Amino acid sequence: MKSDGLFSEFRIKNITFKNRLGVAPMTRTSSSADGIPRQDVLDFLVRRAKNGAAIVYTEAIVTDYESAQGYPRQSRLTTQRQIEAWKPVVQAIKKEGAVAIMQMFHCGRVATTEVNPAKRVIAPSRLIPRQNNPASKGPYPIPDEISLFDMQHVLLGFVETARGAVAAGFDGIELHCAHGYLLNEFLSIYSNQRRDNYGGSVENRFRFVREVIQAVREVVPQERLFLVRISNWGVVDMEVELFTKSEYQEVIRLFSKEPIDAISVSTYDYKQKVFGTNQNMAQITREVTSLPILICGKVYDRSSAEEALADADLVLSAKSILLNPQWVEDVRNGNPMPARKSEEANIAYTETLLM
Numbered sequence: 516m517k518s519d520g521l522f523s524e525f526r527i528k529n530i531t532f533k534n535r536l537g538v539a540p541m542t543r544t545s546s547s548a549d550g551i552p553r554q555d556v557l558d559f560l561v562r563r564a565k566n567g568a569a570i571v572y573t574e575a576i577v578t579d580y581e582s583a584q585g586y587p588r589q590s591r592l593t594t595q596r597q598i599e600a601w602k603p604v605v606q607a608i609k610k611e612g613a614v615a616i617m618q619m620f621h622c623g624r625v626a627t628t629e630v631n632p633a634k635r636v637i638a639p640s641r642l643i644p645r646q647n648n649p650a651s652k653g654p655y656p657i658p659d660e661i662s663l664f665d666m667q668h669v670l671l672g673f674v675e676t677a678r679g680a681v682a683a684g685f686d687g688i689e690l691h692c693a694h695g696y697l698l699n700e701f702l703s704i705y706s707n708q709r710r711d712n713y714g715g716s717v718e719n720r721f722r723f724v725r726e727v728i729q730a731v732r733e734v735v736p737q738e739r740l741f742l743v744r745i746s747n748w749g750v751v752d753m754e755v756e757l758f759t760k761s762e763y764q765e766v767i768r769l770f771s772k773e774p775i776d777a778i779s780v781s782t783y784d785y786k787q788k789v790f791g792t793n794q795n796m797a798q799i800t801r802e803v804t805s806l807p808i809l810i811c812g813k814v815y816d817r818s819s820a821e822e823a824l825a826d827a828d829l830v831l832s833a834k835s836i837l838l839n840p841q842w843v844e845d846v847r848n849g850n851p852m853p854a855r856k857s858e859e860a861n862i863a864y865t866e867t868l869l870m
């Protein structure tokens with residue numbers, strides 16, 4: 516990678532990224548009852564675009580009013596009011612020359628019943644994570660096994676939310692298939708022990724994800740981007756690897772046959788060697804796909820960003836760009852910066868983060 520690689524352009528279809536750095540999706544739990552994030556949270560995204568980020572992701576947006584929400588005060592994007600609230604934000608991000616992407620998710624079993632309007636938790640199988648829910652300090656609720664009716668409802672929630680994002684003007688839409696949430700739960704045998712067509716082989720476990728991708732693509736115009744995010748770890752039971760190398764690569768191969776435009780690979784640490792190999796997640800992914808790859812995980816300064824980009828096309832930051840509004844410029848100038856700790860990011864869930 517040339518030394519100016521981080522600040523070279525990249526294109527997917529007709530969409531140009533002015534450099535290779537962007538804001539990873541970050542849940543902020545700031546929405547009031549109407550599902551619209553607090554103004555300072557929206558302003559935060561625009562400021563990152565103004566300060567040089569080439570890509571700006573929204574927080575994970577919840578896809579339905581029954582079982583999709585996992586955390587308090589998450590936002591939605593299906594009503595006209597919600598669409599109108601995002602429009603000026605998307606316009607402002609685009610005016611700064613950045614690409615605006617909406618991420619949508621269903622939390623699956625990683626939910627407390629109280630946060631969902633319908634107080635229901637669903638998952639591929641009636642299995643709970645081993646660890647307790649950090650919020651309630653008790654076990655997670657046992658989910659209902661998702662029925663074929665539920666699947667259709669969930670699928671329509673993704674479609675509706677994608678339509679909301681298209682109406683709000685987003686350049687791209689990302690389907691969250693990572694971090695141990697619903698779609699990721701389908702993909703991994705750790706959380707999917709179904710005996711029907713949606714469990715068993717990797718192809719079967721991929722079936723519902725495929726159905727969602729196919730349905731969402733119908734409403735995402737070809738000139739806009741449609742991405743998926745994948746990981747080998749989840750936010751609960753973090754020590755558990757969700758796939759073997761061959762399963763992971765099969766998932767990536769299956770994704771690559773779908774009408775998507777890029778794969779975002781989420782890691783805890785981009786440079787970590789995985790699956791007992793000498794390769795990192797981006798390299799393992801690259802081996803089996805020609806789709807553009809976004810990489811994320813412990814990128815904090817110029818040299819880590821350059822190193823991460825060597826195996827990917829775009830680099831996302833969460834904690835570093837959250838805590839430093841000038842992060843992109845500091846990377847450009849090679850300024851020394853610390854690797855951030857998870858605890859530091861808790862400020863994301865307060866009203867104090869105004870930068």
Ligand SMILES: Cc1cc2nc3c(=O)[nH]c(=O)nc-3n(C[C@H](O)[C@H](O)[C@H](O)COP(=O)(O)O)c2cc1C
Nearest residue numbers: 539540541542574575781812813832833834860863
């Ligand atoms: C406050 C916070 C909120 C997050 N919310 C989301 C989210 O909504 N969707 C998602 O895919 N990842 C989410 N993540 C994970 C990040 O996108 C990223 O993958 C992870 O923090 C590792 O990158 P980093 O080392 O640059 O922080 C969140 C991370 C943080 C710190």
